[in-house]
Amino acid sequence: MSTVSPTASGNVIRSEFSSDPDMAEIVTMFVDEMPAKVEKLTQTFAAMQFDELRRIAHQLKGSSGGYGFSELGKAAGSLEHCLMMHADGVATGDPVTEIRSEFERLIDMCKRVRL
Amino acid sequence: MPGCTVSPPRPENIFTQALHPVRSDDSKPILLISDDSEDVHRLLKARLRSEPLDIVSAMSGAEGLEKAKAAQPSVVLLDLDMPVMHGFAVLRELKNDTTLANIPVIVLSGVDQAQDKITAFELGATDYVTKPFDFAELRARVRACMRTSQLLRLLETRAEVDGLTELANRAAFNRRWAQEVKENHRYGKPLSIAMMDADHFKKVNDTYGHPAGDEVLATLARIVRKCSRSSDIACRYGGEEFVLIMPHTHTTEASIVCERIREAVEATVWPRHPEHKITISIGVSGAEIGLPQTSPEAWLEAADKALYTAKKSGRNRVVESFFDTRGPGLAIAS
Numbered sequence: 001m002s003t004v005s006p007t008a009s010g011n012v013i014r015s016e017f018s019s020d021p022d023m024a025e026i027v028t029m030f031v032d033e034m035p036a037k038v039e040k041l042t043q044t045f046a047a048m049q050f051d052e053l054r055r056i057a058h059q060l061k062g063s064s065g066g067y068g069f070s071e072l073g074k075a076a077g078s079l080e081h082c083l084m085m086h087a088d089g090v091a092t093g094d095p096v097t098e099i100r101s102e103f104e105r106l107i108d109m110c111k112r113v114r115l
Numbered sequence: 116m117p118g119c120t121v122s123p124p125r126p127e128n129i130f131t132q133a134l135h136p137v138r139s140d141d142s143k144p145i146l147l148i149s150d151d152s153e154d155v156h157r158l159l160k161a162r163l164r165s166e167p168l169d170i171v172s173a174m175s176g177a178e179g180l181e182k183a184k185a186a187q188p189s190v191v192l193l194d195l196d197m198p199v200m201h202g203f204a205v206l207r208e209l210k211n212d213t214t215l216a217n218i219p220v221i222v223l224s225g226v227d228q229a230q231d232k233i234t235a236f237e238l239g240a241t242d243y244v245t246k247p248f249d250f251a252e253l254r255a256r257v258r259a260c261m262r263t264s265q266l267l268r269l270l271e272t273r274a275e276v277d278g279l280t281e282l283a284n285r286a287a288f289n290r291r292w293a294q295e296v297k298e299n300h301r302y303g304k305p306l307s308i309a310m311m312d313a314d315h316f317k318k319v320n321d322t323y324g325h326p327a328g329d330e331v332l333a334t335l336a337r338i339v340r341k342c343s344r345s346s347d348i349a350c351r352y353g354g355e356e357f358v359l360i361m362p363h364t365h366t367t368e369a370s371i372v373c374e375r376i377r378e379a380v381e382a383t384v385w386p387r388h389p390e391h392k393i394t395i396s397i398g399v400s401g402a403e404i405g406l407p408q409t410s411p412e413a414w415l416e417a418a419d420k421a422l423y424t425a426k427k428s429g430r431n432r433v434v435e436s437f438f439d440t441r442g443p444g445l446a447i448a449s
Contacts, residue, residue, distance in 0.1 A: 026161050030154075062225055063154035065247035073247060 012114040015068030023068065030067040031115050038110045045103050048096075054083040057106070069113060075106045143169045144189035144261060149179025149205065150223065151197045155246075159192070162250040163257065176200030180208055183215055189264040190257060193240075195224040195231065203238060210239040217267050219260040223248070277351040279329055280336035288350035288358060295362055296411040299402065307361040307369030307401025310418040311339070311376070314394045314430040316355040327387045331355075335380065335395065342375045358418075366401030366435050373397045373433045381431060394431035398422030401435075 015031075017023040037060070044053045057080040064073035079102040085091035086099065146168045148159055156172050163170065171186050173179035176197045183191060191209065195202035202222060209215045219241035224231060227245040235243050241263065242256050275287035283291065292308070299306040313319075313335060320328035332355060339349045339357055348360040359376075361369045380395045398421030400414060421436035428434070 022161050022164055026157050029157070058225065059152055059154070062246045063152065063158070066154065066158040066250070070247075 010108070010112060013069060013071060013109060013112045014114055016070065017068035018115060020068075027067050028115060030063075030069075031113055034110055034113050038107055041103070041107060041110070045100075050083050050087065050099070053099075053103075054080055054087070057083065060106075072106075072109050072113060075102075075109050078102050079106050143167050144264070145169050145171055145186050146190050146192065146257065146261075147171045147173065147179065147183055147186060147188035148192045149173040149176060149182075149197070149202075150192070150194035151175060152194070155194065155223070158250070159253075162254060166254065166257070168257075168261070176202065176205040179205055183209060183218070184212070187214070188218060189268075190260040191218055191220045192257070193220050193222050195222060195226070195235075203234060206235065206238045206240060217264075217271065219263050219267075221253075221256060221260060280333055280351045280357075282336050282340070282357070283348060283350040285351070285353060288348075288352065288360075291348055291350075292358075292360055292415065293411045295360055296409070296414060298362070299405050300407045301405070303405030304363050305365040305401065305403045307364045307366055307399060308415060308418050309359040309361070309369060309373050309397050309399045310352070310415070310422045311357045311359070311373070311395050311397040312422060312426070313355040313380075314396055314426075316393075319388070319391070319393070322391070323388050327385075330387060331385065331393055334383065334385075335393075338379045338383065339376055342379050343372055347372070358415075361401070364401065365403040366399060369399050369401045370433055370435050373399055377431065377433055396422060396425040396430045397433045398425055399433060399435045 015023070015027045017027060037056075041053070041056060044056065057076045060076035061073050061080055064070065064076060079099070082091070082099055082102045086095040091098065144167075146163070146166075148156060148170060150156060151174055153174075156174075160170055160172075168189070171182050171188060173182045177200050179191070179193065180200075182188075193202050193205055197205075202224075206220060206222070209218065209220060216239070220239065221242040221244060222235040222240045223244055223246060224235075225246045232243045241260055244253055244256060275283055277284040295306055298304060313331065316328065316331070319331055332351075335355075335357065336349065336351065339359060343349060343359055343361070346362055347364075348362075350358045350360070352358045359372070361372065364372075377395055377397055380393060383393065385391065385393065398418045400418035400421055402409075406414070417436045421434040424436075425432050425434040
């Protein structure tokens with residue numbers, strides 16, 4: 001039985017494959033590694049290393065769906081897209097504000113990931 | 116007394132004298148995954164757990180290439196977006212290597228762009244899958260590529276094997292012989308070749324019919340194979356002519372092998388025509404040292420001349436020709 005973290009702002013997010021015996025072991029690994037990933041994302045954002053942030057978001061986008069967390073994958077994709085737009089100078093809004101908004105949304109979801 | 120006996124014809128494994136390394140039957144086909152993401156490896160291993168294949172993992176393009184050479188996989192899953200060596204560079208190298216070029220490659224990419232797909236297919240990819248992928252679909256695609264891979268391997272083998280005798284065919288002989296002569300030139304290792312021809316073979320066909328003739332050819336092939344060593348390469352040269360490549364073998368030794376073959380042919384009783392004996396004439400040409408001046412064609416011609424001498428001097432015999440160390444001259448001794 002998992003408990004909801006006090007920092008989470010919504011319901012827990014569970015893997016679409018939670019009942020698949022082939023996947024149980026690696027979904028557990030993914031969930032267990034989540035706090036370290038949140039920590040890494042937070043540090044990278046704080047240091048404004050946007051290229052590195054984009055790389056992590058890209059990887060998360062690619063892998064989350066595979067573990068049955070497609071919504072998380074979409075949030076990571078939005079952050080990646082936003083970072084790309086600003087890197088390319090296509091976006092018009094304030095970069096830090098917009099990136100922060102996408103970043104916070106992703107972190108919030110990461111914290112709600114459960115088995 | 117013949118040095119070897121030959122049992123009646125039965126279906127034989129065509130790989131007995133395979134020209135390429137063939138994996139033993141008990142091992143599963145290998146799937147090589149080349150991707151820099153730990154997650155992809157983990158997910159694919161879980162998703163492909165029940166498939167009858169062994170997975171080899173590579174975390175970079177260079178490692179993927181290296182492992183492809185070592186493991187000779189049946190299918191490669193290749194990520195495009197890898198640092199240092201990009202997937203396209205790996206794909207190009209795979210397709211430029213003749214020993215790897217026929218392995219189906221499924222490209223994995225985070226980018227769903229037409230240009231990348233075009234490039235991948237132009238470079239020789241078999242399939243293109245975008246991340247995040249549906250694993251059931253990817254599994255089906257891997258299975259499809261495994262089937263293609265098996266058929267290609269079968270085709271490669273078939274293209275080198277003579278249908279009637281199951282020996283290496285003429286094309287395979289040409290390639291292998293050129294290779295062995297090159298080795299002789301480079302390292303100076305002994306090398307011999309024998310050219311053999313069934314005596315009065317036309318008479319068998321004319322008197323007993325072509326099925327009887329075919330049976331003689333198939334049995335001769337079995338005798339050649341059985342009386343030679345596992346390192347020798349028996350080939351059907353054409354019609355009723357066979358050649359036997361004997362690497363690391365000098366003429367005297369080669370003649371002993373050939374004499375064994377000649378005796379075994381002579382001693383064979385033919386079920387379709389027990390009253391009609393078959394004999395074989397053999398010309399041997401070998402060298403104890405490297406002969407850098409002698410082309411594969413000239414060397415073969417020397418064996419052919421020795422065979423001609425064997426025919427002229429009464430058939431059913433082995434005639435040696437050997438190269439003089441002073442030059443590519445030919446001396447024939449019977």
